[in-house]
Amino acid sequence: MSLKVYNTLTRKKEEFVPRDKGKVSMYVCGPTVYNYIHIGNARCYVAFDVIYRYLKYRGYDVVYVRNLTDVDDKIINRANKEGLSTKEIAEKYIEAFHEDTKNIGNESPQIEPRATEHINDMIKTIKCLIENGFAYEIDGDVFFEVQKFDNYGKLSGRTLEEMRAGERVDVDERKRYPMDFALWKSSKPGEPSWDSPWGKGRPGWHIECSVMSSKYLGMGFDIHGGGHDLIFPHHENEIAQAEASAGKAPFVKYWLHNGFVNISDEKMAKSLGNVILVREILKEYEPNVLRMFFLSTHYRSPISYSKGNLDSVAVALERIENTIQRIDYLLYKSEEIAGTSASEIEEFREIIEGVEEKFIDAMDDDFNTASALGVIFDFVKETNLFLEESQKNLSKKNRDLLRPARDKLVKLTGVLGIKLREKEIAGELPDELLDLAKNIVGQEFGEKDAALSALTGAREKAREERDWVKADLIRNKLASIGFALKDTPQGCQITFERK
């Protein structure tokens, strides 16, 4: 059993063998910070967050690098529009980016290099490319000469002739070949610029990623990821720059690309103006819902955004949380009685022991989170069946299995970055409990726990006496301060959510 990943470079699933045994180096193309991120961006960051988490779970020591593009035409435009400096724009949207990615439950990469802090490294690489005959300067601009690089097109699977066939843009007449791309751009007055051997200017977009990734991870690092649209020209150009300047290959072992988020069967893109911002979605849905929505489809396939799809995911997520909650409640509340038959105990024990292997099988197959979620839901179903049985016959043996079943669920969802809500009573209870208990039970309580017990006790008593008015009053009052009471065969189940 081994991890297989789909490599865009070879168009095949390959066994994952890292450069250094036990260690993984990965680089993901981060945002150009000129706006808030949308859920298309978020899908990419969630996909690679899960890959990062899973690699760690599989025992690898992972170094995760994700860049911040903080110099670019779009940032300059935005700065003019908002009346801020480019630096201020970058800072503003870097902060927003960090907020958003944290809010959707992503871990931070270990290293987040910024383009503007690596200008000298880029200049050095560009100089090297000129010396090696892969680049040329014209009037303060430097271009990469694609015809000099034999393998140009190997990632996107097309030849130079094929690329030219569909030319849709006006080509800079000064370039030796239409596909040549900018390594260094001379700056206009008022634009951010740095001194260079070619005069004042700034780096082209592609050079930062090859320079910063190989600086922190070295040549031949393991995983380079990003959105599907970056295959050409961005990643194609990165390969050309890196391999031409280093004089060796490969630049990257495995190229991974995620599919797009579509809206009404059309891709979501800033250029199309149909974007939905992460911060907008999070006003309506909890982060887990967005995350599970992404994970319900394989990361390479396109995914269709709609509220209906998010809603059905939200219900599915509750299914897992309910199971956790039922286990907690049963373990917390119920006395042990009789016992479930030995065969059922044994059967469930085997299910618990086998679930993680199934989960790994799914995830090892190119991070198939959709399949992995299927494994988790199967397990939820089996656990629910065992819970039904345990509610009738809770023995020590049942208890001893419910705890690991719960742990397994939390662990496996955790690998996917889903943090299950703890809805059991926990933390600080509201002060209103004391007043409420005083009014209804007619007694002063020093402890809020005691006040809550008294209230629920009073309600139980009222129910026994068939005093429905009083019982409902207590339930409604408690509901108004955040407690949800559900009557179950085992008694009244209480959950509390702070308002």
Add this chain to the structure above:
RNA sequence: GGCGGCGUAGCCAAGUGGUAAGGCAGAGGUCUGCAAAACCUCCAUUCAGCGGUUCAAAUCCGCUCGCCGCCUCCA
């Protein structure tokens, strides 16, 4: 025009040679003073269509239809 991908139930979706995972919705049931849940069971003889290869095809091959992406900044 070139290159690549996709089409599985009402919806979302996994499955790339061995006889259709999972979720949502729907139907039935259990529980229940009420309420709100929750849980269980059922739900595709069939994988866009047509042909072919094979003992065996959603999976491989060919053709047809439909949709999408990349070739320009984009995750």
